[in-house]
Amino acid sequence: MIQRRHLLASTCLAGLGIAPLARAQSSYKSEYRLSLVVGPGTAWHAGAEQFAKLVRERTAGRINLRLYPGSSLVQGAQDRELSALRQGAIDVLVGPCVNWSGTVKDFAAFSLPYLMPDAKAVDAVLASDALNQDFYAIMRRAGIEPLASGEYGNMQLINAKHRLAQPRDIAGMKIRVVASPMQQDIMNAMKANPTSMSWADAQSALASGAVDGLMLTLEQVQAYKVPSLGQKYISRWNAINELIHFAVANPVFKTWTPEDQQIVRGAAKDAAAELTRLVRKSAASDELLKQQGVEVYIPTATEMAEWKAVVRTPYDKWKASINPGLITKIEQVVAQSAKA
Known part of the structure; x- marks a missing residue:
């Protein structure tokens, strides 16, 4: 009798263990919408693509991420991605938080100039x-449930007019920026004319000469064939190096089993590491750009000091406005890394 009761109890417990798992997996969507700004050919897109592939393989198809490049779920307006995620129109985001800093100002922390040199x-x-x-x-x-982060890459100064060796060289030029007040302040500090627009609009504006230049990573310059848009001068001022974050909407993440949550997190970490590797590989050589007739200029130590000095005012302003405590901690981490 005791053995039978033990067997019945074990059977019931096993059933209770299986039922929640079955219920959890039955609530999974057939497809999860992953939004990102860029299209194929970029390290950013490659990282998101690998993330989706690893998740699909490691969950045996239980979690299927579909990429929506060009922020197409929000008609190209990348600054609306976070709002769309909160409303359930987007499930997963792969991108820099600065795009969503209009909603959460602390998200602009990693856009501070020369924060990560x-x-x-x-x-x-x-x-x-x-x-x-x-x-x-x-x-x-x-x-948002953060999964992992990788390197975005330094956004260099690119233009169609002339070499930018010092801050005064960019004065009066119309420069495309993302919808970020901080980037606008940085351009204003150099007496440039910042113009906020989506990447889709920026490409036609560059080609027509409606804007003179922009900030972009070197691997994106190559992926989007930016020299063909008349952009022939690049200055490696290395001021802004964002992070790319892999993240899932909190309500969506909670519908996954703990095992699948860990699988997705592991896939994100692997994809973020590969993204960082690709970004650094692309930035290691300027040879391909030079073959396309692009002048890549590396400022001298004196000129770099001028670039850093001119953006100090917007840096101090935004550090005080965003999250001084957090940014001080990041500064300390960076300072310690320089000593190692």
Whole structure:
């Protein structure tokens, strides 16, 4: 009798263990919408594509991520992605948080000029509590479950007019920026004329000469054939190096089993690491750009000091406005990495 009761109890417990799993998986969507700004050919897109592939393979098809490049779910307006995610129109985001900083100002933290001056600093930040605890807590409060982060790459100054060796060289030029007040302030500090527009609009504006230049990573310059749009001068001022974040809407993440949550997180970490590798590989050589008739200029130490000095005012303004405590922690991580 005792053995039979034990068997019945074990059977019931097993049933209870299976039922929640079955219910959880039955609530899975047939497709999860992943939004990103860029299209094929970029390291950013390759990272998102690999993420989707790894998730599909490792969950045996239980979680199927479909990419929507060009922020097509929000008609190309990348600054609306976070709002769309909160409303359920987007399930997964792969991109830099600055695009969503109009909704959450702390998301602009990694856009501060010269915050992360080199790969060593980026690696230190990627491994830090400042990112993985403090910043990720901000993302969670905003309705996003952060999975992993990788390097976006330095956004260099690119234009169709002439070499930009010093800040005064960009004065009066019409420069495309994303919908970020900080980027506008940075351009204003150099007496340039910042113009906010989507990437889709920017391409036609560059081709027609409606804008003179923009900030873009070198791998994106190559992927989008920006020299064919008349952009023949690049200055490696290395001022802004964002992070790309892989994230899922909190309500969606909670519908997945703990096992699948871990699988998705692991896939994001692997994809983020590959993204960082691709970005650095693309930025390592200027040879391909030079073959296309592009002048790639590396400012001298004196000129770099001028670039850093001129953006200090917007840096101080936005540090005070965004989250001074968080940014101080990031600064400390970067300073420590320079000593190592």
